Amino acid sequence: MSATAAPSTAAPFSDAMLARFAREVAKYPPDQKQSAVMACLAIVQQERGWVSPDSERAVAAYLGMPAMAVHEVTTFYNMYNQQPVGRFKLNVCTNAPCMFAGGPQALEHLCETLGVQPGETTADGLFTVQGCECLGACGDAPVMLVNDRNMCSFMSNDKLDQLISGLRGAED
Secondary structure, eight states: OOOTOOOTTTSOHHHHHHHHHHHOOOOOOTTGGGGGGHHHHHHHHHSSSSHHHHHHHHHHHTSSSSSSHHHHHHOOOSSSOSSSSSSSEEEEEHHHHHHHHTTTHHHHHHHHHHHOOOOBOTSSSSSEEEEOOOOSSSGGGGEEEETTTTOOOOOHHHHHHHHEEEEEEEEO
């Protein structure tokens, strides 16, 4: 890839990213550096917002593993964005306990409110809405995760509307 490629898709990695990779790899025996694949992918996503195919190949080269093995990790876990996402990624749990407590309805409400289908990003690039598997907070159903970091519990339509309003306000 040329040096003029967009930063979100470009590989190879910056010196700062490589230093972060090295810290993760150092946690494992030298012959098991591939064990750092998830941490390296998380670093890519933190820096670039998503994990492009070029980034997968570069992580594979860095760790000395087949590119397909890295791709399998990226596609297995829904925490890795395989395409650009909005500023706020909203994952709504639709697994069994959340399903029975209104998870699918919460996802539908968000999509209707924002004018998108599940998996889509709003035209302003602010929100990406997705259904997801279990977030491990079944007692708080329905639950959602904002930007892979902030868990929101008992998400009624009112709470969803407040969340959207607050996130929009954070952008002003």
